[in-house]
Amino acid sequence: MPYLSWMEGSQPFRHAVVEDLCVLGRDPLGCGLSRPGQGTVSPVHAVLSKTEGAWWVKDLGSISGTTLNGHAVGSAPEGPLRDGDELALGSWRLTFTHGFPGLDGTTFAEHVGDLFDEIRLQSDRPAWYLAELKQLYGATERLLGEADSNTLGRALLEESLRLTSADRGLFVARLEPGGWRVIHAAGEATEELAPPASVLAYVARECTSILSNQPLADPRFEEASALEDSPGCFLCAPLMEEGQAFSALYLERQPGGIPFTRLDLATLQAFSRRGVLVLRQARLQRKAVEQAEQQGELLRLRKQIQQDSECRDELLAAMVGSVRRIQSWVREQQDPEGDTLRFHLERLAALVEEGRCQDDPRTPAATGQSLGLASLQEDLALRWRSLLDLRGIRWKADPPPQGAVWWLGGSLLLALDGLVEPLVMQLSPGAELTVRWGHEPGRYLLGIQFSAGLQGPSPDGWSQRVLKESGIRWRWADRLLEVLLPEGPEAMPDEPMRPLLGLVSEDLGLVGLFQAVAEAGDMGLLPLESEPPPPPLPIHRFLVIDAKGTPDAEATIRAYRRHPAFATTPILVVRCAEGDTPGLIEAGATDWLADGFGWEALHQRLRVLQGHTELRQRALAAERLESFRQMAGTLKHEINNPLAVISMQVEMLQRKYPEEAKLAKIGEMVDRIQGLLQVLQKMRETPTEGYADGSSILKLG
Structure with a gap:
């Protein structure tokens, strides 16, 4: 971070240039850095701007002009500025530095060069410095040989202590909401000891390693009270990734000991950079292992499904044999009981055969055809006659109208039996069953009137599915069952759109996992952004927000809760820290899952949320x-x-x-x-x- 510094009498002043554009002058409202009361400085005097990583200066038409190292600066950008350049705005003299100004490089240092550059400056003891390099590479090799990725932080800290001969040290991690947490302590340190917050904030902001041999006199930390418990000297190096510090190494020596040197700082800086690479490699390896485990679990599930399918086929084949033997035994019975048994045995055999062919891709799908109403009524009368005679139920049917319906065939008659026969079984002997036909635009109504009060139809799940896939709907009211049959393919009811599972995440690796979970729950997956799209939106059964894949999970939750389509939708937050859950729940989250969840845990959690939602709706x-x-x-x-x-x-x-x-x-x-x-x-x-x-x-x- 660049600084502008100047003196007023014996008092030094420093200003960190944190914006890409910094206006200098006398007006405190119009300038990022102002010096009121100086008549030689124009209200808006000069400007510093950043272009392609370099800083430039240009004059803004000031009365007294602007000079750079004694040379006049024009209205065109002048520069780029170098470390130590002097600017003059009238009588105001400023010094530009790329780092904190006024450091002597020995007692207080930062932004040191590469380790080899520091060794070259200390060329009077080459053998000793070669030994230092050997230690550095040896420490790196030991770090790379660490098998457990969870202990890499401790290994990095212990090797840093060995390289710099520090008395104690801490490895700290940066928390997402702010602050730091001690992860490992080594040497004479304990986990209760924490580095000064001002030191950690400085290295994270400046993105540099620092050395301080006199902490209480260090000009970088004006609040000396924050360093009252500091040791004689310390080093602190941030571990950077994508331009931000995610961890830091903090090393100390006791008061009265040997101070740290620039070479110690360069060594720690070089080793921390290698540590970042090792930590990144460990994360990649851990991710590869997790993916391998998921792949292995997928293969295991596929094998289990195959074994279950083979077992099911064997059981169905055994059932077919038993059904055929029973059919041969009742073939000679000519009474109504025999007719009913033969009818149901044929139906059972057809259902078993349907189950055996369910997963066979060679089985052709049922094709639709036009079927006359008279033929359909005749088929139904033949199928139900034996059961009605056995139960002693009278059948009364009006003549069907002239017309036809769109009939897919296949197992449709079996499914229709599954809808009607449970109602017939509830009737008492002597009851009457009346069949009437009706018509609505695009469909015929097969009405079956029952003479006694019934509980209503309760077909099995297979029959419901086949009727739905065949475009047949039904309704029940006042002992009347109406079966709605489409006249043609154009009158087939539209398939309702599947509910959606919304996913807010920038991590593309989660899409495959959530796609599988959505398919298992008969949902479609719809990736969403942190800001919800404008209404209207289709129905979402769930909304999942990835805490690690969104910049601000709480703000995202609040934004979706304000959206009318998500006001009551269950919101599940995944990969969140346990300490963040109170804020997430307060923002509107329904439930949460910590990092490391699997397919089964996610699927089960969504099922639980769906159950809670249904109970609330009821x-x-x-x-x-x-x-x-x-x-x-x-x-x-x-x-x-x-x-x-x-x-x-x-x-x-x-x-x-x-x-x-x-x-x-x-x-x-x-x-x-x-x-x-x-x-x-x-x-x-x-x-x-x-x-x-x-x-x-x-x-x-």
Whole structure:
């Protein structure tokens, strides 16, 4: 970081140039660095600007002009500036330095050169310095030989102590919200001892290693109270990655001992740079191992799936043999029981065969065709006749209309059996089953009316899936099952869009993992940015925010919570530190997972979140229903009282004027309102009736 320094009497002043543009002059409002009260300095005198890593100076038309090392500076940029250049703005003399000004290079030092440059400056003892180089390379080799990546920080600290002959040292890590934490301590140090915060802040800000042999007199740390417990001397080197310090080495010697030298600082600087490379290599190796473990787990799961599939095929094959033997035993029975057994054995054999061919790519998919309503009704009558006769249930069917439906064939009849037969089994002997046809735009309605009260259809999962994939929907109300059959392929219902799993992360390595989790949960994966896109958006079942893959996880959570599409969406934060979870939950996160989670943990956590969401939705629906019932009772009470008065007055008027037609019409309207009040009463007392898709209604009649 560059500095501008000057003297006012015997008092030195320093200004760190932290912006890419620094205006110099007398006006404190218009200048980044000002010196009020100096008449020889113009209000806006000169400017320093940074271009391609170098600093330049130009005059802004000042009265007294600007000079650089005694030479006038024009309106065009002059430079680039070099360390130690002197600027004159009227009577104001400033010195430009690339580092902190006023360091003597011995008692206080930083920005030292490469280790070989420092050795070259100390050429009077070449043998001793060659021994130092040998120690450095030996320490690097021992560091590279460290097998456990978790102990690399301690090894780096211990080798640094050995190289610099320091008494004690600390390896500290920088925390994301701010501050530092001691990771390892060596020598005479303990983990309770922490480096001065001002020292760590300085090396992180300046991106340089520093030496201080007199900490209390060090001009870089004006708050001497922060260094009261400092030793006789110390070294501090940041571990840099991508231009930022993520860790630091802090080494000390006791008071009265030998001070550190520039060569010690250069050695620590060189070794810390090598340590960064070793740490980076260790992280890459650990990541490679994790990827190998994930690949191994994937191979294990694939093998397990293959074994399960082979076991399933063997079981299904054994079931086919058993079904065929039972079929041969009941072939001679000609009574209704035998017909029913043969029908269900054929259905069971077809279902087993369907299971065996489910994963066979050679099995052709069912093709659609037009099927006449008369043929369909005849097929259904033949399939259900034996069961109806066995149960003693009467079958009554109206003649079908002239028309056809789009029929995919395959296992569709078996799935339709799975929808209707559980209802038939609930009927008592002597009951009646009536089939009627209806029509809506684009589809025919096969209506099956049952004569007794039933609980409603509850088909198995396989039957529901086949009916849905074939474009067939159904509905149930007042003992009437209506099967909706499309007239043609254009009338097939559109497949609803799958809910989405949103992912906010800049780490592309997570996309594959979350894609697999999304597919397992029948969701689509949609990568998102830290700022949510404008509405409207499709439905998101979950939103996952990667704490390590976003600049500010809490701000991202708040931004999405303000978005109308994510106001109630469960938000899972992954790869977050445990200490950050209170702030994340306060920002609006629903749950969190620490770093190192696997596929199973992520999948299970999303399933738990989905269960919680469903329970909350059911609770809200029940609360709304209860509120609706209370409102119905209140309306009935509030309307019934004035309606009774109106009814009484109308009755009295009808007795007095029996031929008045308008009074009779008013009486009819009063009766109609009273009927509506009875409906409101039923809303309070009638339980809900559920559908197979999870929805429910209030049954009023």
